[in-house]
Amino acid sequence: MSQSVSAAPDAGHSGGRGHHRPAxxxxxxxxxxxxxxxxxxxxxxxxxxxxxxxxxxxxxxxxxxxxxxxxxxxxxxxxxxxxxxxxxxxxxxxxxxxxxxxxxxxxxxxxxxxxxxxxxxxxxxxxxxxxxxxxxxxxxxxxxxxxxxxxxxxxxxxxxxxxxxxxxxxxxxxxxxxxxxxxxxxxxxxxxxxxxxxxxxxxxxxxxxxxxxxxxxxxxxxxxxxxxxxxxxxxxxxxxxxxxxxxxxxxxxxxxxxxxxxxxxxxxxxxxxxxxxxxxxxxxxxxxxxxxxxxxxxxxxxxxxxxxxxxxxxxxxxxxxxxxxxxxxxxxxxxxxxxxxxxxxxxxxxxxxxxxxxxxxxxxxxxxxxxxxxxxxxxxxxxxxxxxxxxxxxxxxxxxxxxxxxxxxxxxxxxxxxxxxxxxxxxxxxxxxxxxxxxxxxxxxxxxxxxxxxxxxxxxWEMMRAEARVRAGTTPLKPYLATLLKESPIRCGGTAIFLSPDPDGVPHSLINNLMHNRVLHKRVVFVTVNNEEIPWVPASERVSVHPLDSECYQVTITYGFMDEVDLPRALEVCRAYGLSFEPAETSYFLSRATLVPTRDSGMAMWRERLFSVMLHNVGNVAAYLKLPANRVIELGARVEI
Incomplete structure (x- = not known):
């Protein structure tokens, strides 16, 4: 039975303002x-x-x-x-x-x-x-x-x-x-x-x-x-x-x-x-x-x-x-x-x-x-x-x-x-x-x-996240992981972090990695980043850790709309629970969506094309989460909206 742990960040990484108000x-x-x-x-x-x-x-x-x-x-x-x-x-x-x-x-x-x-x-x-x-x-x-x-x-x-x-x-x-x-x-x-x-x-x-x-x-x-x-x-x-x-x-x-x-x-x-x-x-x-x-x-x-x-x-x-x-x-x-x-x-x-x-x-x-x-x-x-x-x-x-x-x-x-x-x-x-x-x-x-x-x-973005959750939710994570571990896949050293929109579903990047590389890292961490409609998430509620089987973990990180998003820094608090991350041995796996506009969606075609242009030309997930560029692996996926 998995156990949920709320990890409190160290003082230097407080989720709030982190300083006392002047007089x-x-x-x-x-x-x-x-x-x-x-x-x-x-x-x-x-x-x-x-x-x-x-x-x-x-x-x-x-x-x-x-x-x-x-x-x-x-x-x-x-x-x-x-x-x-x-x-x-x-x-x-x-x-x-x-x-x-x-x-x-x-x-x-x-x-x-x-x-x-x-x-x-x-x-x-x-x-x-x-x-x-x-x-x-x-x-x-x-x-x-x-x-x-x-x-x-x-x-x-x-x-x-x-x-x-x-x-x-x-x-x-x-x-x-x-x-x-x-x-x-x-x-x-x-x-x-x-x-x-x-x-x-x-x-x-x-x-x-x-x-x-x-x-x-x-x-x-x-x-x-x-x-x-x-x-x-x-x-x-x-x-x-x-x-x-x-x-x-x-x-x-x-x-x-x-x-x-x-x-x-x-x-x-x-x-x-x-x-x-x-x-x-x-x-x-x-x-x-x-x-x-x-x-x-x-x-x-x-x-x-x-x-x-x-x-x-x-x-x-x-x-x-x-x-x-x-x-x-x-x-x-x-x-x-x-x-x-x-x-x-x-x-x-x-x-x-x-x-x-x-x-x-x-x-x-x-x-x-x-x-x-x-x-x-x-x-x-x-x-x-x-x-x-x-x-x-x-x-x-x-x-x-x-x-x-x-x-x-x-x-x-x-x-x-x-x-x-x-x-x-x-x-x-x-x-x-x-x-x-x-x-x-x-x-x-x-x-x-x-x-x-x-x-x-x-x-x-709402439609993209919904589609990603549907794709992830079609394969529940825990049964899939149990079946995968029974087959004793080849496991290589280091830590693999897979970003997932749904903590209970299998991220598409994991399926793609197994399909192409046919290996599973020694330690696997599934990370879900949530944004709440509050300005500051309390430090004690920023990170939660759920241990799974065989060196696999679920980690949920929550930010408010005024918080600074920094995924590697947020993951540092997991060290207190035996889950430490060595930067040189940690790889981040992301799904890179290729958008395919369709006429059967909730938006007009011109808006879908506009969204597609913004999605591929303005910013990227790795930079937004402040991930080290040389440790990021993006695996493509076609998404229809």
């Missing part, structure tokens, strides 16, 4: 440097975009006060109430972000397969829109900062695009070196940034104290009732003040909810509100400042220092989004929604600091295309909102299923809590759909391409 002040400072870069740089372009003549909203006192009121109360309702108060509670074992939320929502309705598939489709679309956001954010942030050159010296207008491109290319070239070195200065720079925002806002509020009327929520409501259609159109630009709200949730796993809440209410929100009020007061006193209301807040002597500080702040904002894209890509790979890609760990201490070369260069190409194609931050503003509001809307939908089916809250409370935010998100999203032809098509196109890739890979 609260250090966490709060780090959160300022990473979490708030995007939303913190929104004042650079929001009001200028709202009053863009193409939106049809005239610049007068009532409109300025009404728009500022909408911005301030949007920050209160959407960011403070929705994200900081509610969404931060919907964590997946401490992790946040659209993929973590999707995994949590999907697992909460696992007993309803049809609903689960629907949620997976919705969540994948949210993740795809996040990629669109990741293209627009670096482009609009850095471009809006460099546009300050036009204000300081109009003759430098022709330098804006080249300088922006140099800054962005340099940023993406630096990614392979990691962010550990420059991350130390991010926090203090953002502290200075928010203090400057607040001071500039207060100074300019003195020029027109009447702007304080915007703090009354009825002011924004009266603006909407008076203008109706124009107010609805304006919402498409007002939402730019909320860009980066998703980062509050996505970066929760790095810092925890408390530091994010502390820094939001203690510094970020007051600074943003004061700056928007200051810009509003400036426009009341000097309508000509609409050329660039942010930079017009400052005296002439301060323009060049502010251009430098703004550019640094926008680079920090871009870095946060780029790093978040790497993390989400890794999570999507672990959950089976993206092909395996090369992931480089840029820090020996922080496993969250990663670099994905394929994503990096694809993002750079798309960002450069956005800067050159749109040419200004105002034009990019039209493209920005759809990706942001689409992701926000999907986050709200997924949150409903979490609080209803995972937390089991009262149905009425769930509908009321999320329905209120759903209506607001839907209004913002609908307003941005009006900008579809003005640039909104761009993030939608990016999202559609990514969605097609993720949905096709997810469905194809």
């Amino acid at each position: 609260m002040p250090a966490l709060a400072l780090a959160a300022l440097g990473v979490v708030y870069g995007d939303i913190g740089t929104s004042p650079l372009y929001t009001l200028q975009t709202v009053f863009n003549p193409v939106n049809g909203l005239s610049l007068n006192a009532l409109n300025v006060v009404g728009i500022v009121s909408l911005i301030v109360w949007s920050l209160i309702i959407v960011v403070s109430l929705k994200y900081v108060t509610l969404i931060l509670r919907a964590n997946n074992h401490g992790e946040g972000g659209i993929m973590a939320l999707l995994a949590l929502a999907a697992s909460s309705v696992s007993a309803r397969p049809r609903l689960r598939r629907t949620l997976l489709g919705i969540g994948i679309m949210g993740a795809a829109l996040f990629y669109g956001d990741s293209v627009i954010t670096p482009a609009i942030s850095v471009l809006s900062a460099v546009e300050g050159l036009e204000v300081a010296a109009p003759f430098l207008k022709t330098c804006v695009i080249p300088v922006t491109l140099v800054a962005l290319v340099t940023l993406f070239l630096m990614q392979k070196h990691g962010t550990a070195g420059i991350g130390i200065v991010f926090g203090p720079v953002m502290v200075l940034w928010f203090i400057v925002l607040a001071v500039a806002g207060v100074v300019n509020m003195m020029r027109a104290p009447a702007i304080l009327v915007a703090l009354n929520p009825l002011t924004g409501l009266a603006f909407c009732l008076h203008h109706r259609w124009l107010a609805f159109v304006a919402l498409g630009a007002v939402v730019l003040s909320l860009t980066g709200a998703e980062a509050l949730y996505a970066d929760m796993g790095h810092f925890g909810a408390k530091p994010i809440r502390l820094t939001w209410f203690g510094l970020v929100f007051p600074a943003l509100a004061l700056n928007y009020l200051g810009q509003g007061a400036l426009l009341l006193a000097d309508p000509g400042a609409l050329q660039n209301p942010f930079y017009k807040l400052f005296p002439q002597w301060a323009l060049y220092p502010m251009i430098v500080l703004s550019t640094v702040a926008t680079v920090i904002a871009s870095q946060a989004v780029i790093s978040g894209t790497y993390s989400m890509t890794k999570q999507a790979m672990q959950l089976g929604f993206l092909p395996r890609m090369n992931v480089v760990y840029t820090s020996e201490r922080e496993m969250g600091q990663i670099y994905v070369p394929g994503i990096n260069w694809t993002l750079l190409a798309a960002v450069v295309a956005a800067v050159v194609g749109f040419g200004s931050s105002t034009a990019l503003g039209s493209a920005y909102g759809i990706a942001v509001t689409g992701t926000m809307l999907i986050t709200t939908i997924l949150t409903f299923f979490v609080i209803r089916y995972a937390w089991h809250y009262n149905w009425f409370l769930c509908v009321f809590a999320t329905g209120f935010f759903f209506l607001i998100d839907a209004a913002f999203f609908s307003a941005n759909l009006l900008k579809l032809m003005e640039g909104g098509w761009f993030p939608l196109l990016v999202g559609l391409i990514i969605y097609t890739i993720m949905a096709t890979w997810g469905r194809g």
Whole structure:
């Protein structure tokens, strides 16, 4: 009778974060440097975009006060109430972000397969829109900062695009070196940034104290009732003040909810509100400042220092989004929604600091295309909102299923809590759909391409695994092994590790090896790698060992979607149970599938061909599992889907 053993990894290979959290002040400072870069740089372009003549909203006192009121109360309702108060509670074992939320929502309705598939489709679309956001954010942030050159010296207008491109290319070239070195200065720079925002806002509020009327929520409501259609159109630009709200949730796993809440209410929100009020007061006193209301807040002597500080702040904002894209890509790979890609760990201490070369260069190409194609931050503003509001809307939908089916809250409370935010998100999203032809098509196109890739890979990979399990399950492992050992096959030295999708079935690679080589290794290990819909698998549950007969073993290794996948390192824990692996004597046998698209499957033929191309050209199992290249043996198999 076989016995199951749960092996605990050694301390150095912990399945979790493997380090203690710093003290609260250090966490709060780090959160300022990473979490708030995007939303913190929104004042650079929001009001200028709202009053863009193409939106049809005239610049007068009532409109300025009404728009500022909408911005301030949007920050209160959407960011403070929705994200900081509610969404931060919907964590997946401490992790946040659209993929973590999707995994949590999907697992909460696992007993309803049809609903689960629907949620997976919705969540994948949210993740795809996040990629669109990741293209627009670096482009609009850095471009809006460099546009300050036009204000300081109009003759430098022709330098804006080249300088922006140099800054962005340099940023993406630096990614392979990691962010550990420059991350130390991010926090203090953002502290200075928010203090400057607040001071500039207060100074300019003195020029027109009447702007304080915007703090009354009825002011924004009266603006909407008076203008109706124009107010609805304006919402498409007002939402730019909320860009980066998703980062509050996505970066929760790095810092925890408390530091994010502390820094939001203690510094970020007051600074943003004061700056928007200051810009509003400036426009009341000097309508000509609409050329660039942010930079017009400052005296002439301060323009060049502010251009430098703004550019640094926008680079920090871009870095946060780029790093978040790497993390989400890794999570999507672990959950089976993206092909395996090369992931480089840029820090020996922080496993969250990663670099994905394929994503990096694809993002750079798309960002450069956005800067050159749109040419200004105002034009990019039209493209920005759809990706942001689409992701926000999907986050709200997924949150409903979490609080209803995972937390089991009262149905009425769930509908009321999320329905209120759903209506607001839907209004913002609908307003941005009006900008579809003005640039909104761009993030939608990016999202559609990514969605097609993720949905096709997810469905194809699911079908591949199902087919592999069927092929393995047709021959149960234990009876097959007992019959094989009775025939006393020739056994050679060393250890053979056969990867199997089903721990109870015979892996195809074993059958192929016996067919071609007619030998069985002295020690045979059947390894199954599972990925769970949780971020971190506890160290004590990472590896389980089942001894079989005659030096044969079953080993199951389980990873979460935030864990680093490293099969040889995971197998080291088996040493405590007499199952040690000498690298020079261990061979890994994998099945290399040759995909044969057929018309009798669950996908259209073009999707099957797309999946086949991705399967054979993007990554490989050996690299994903970090297997030594000179110890891997791949045996071919034809698979029809």
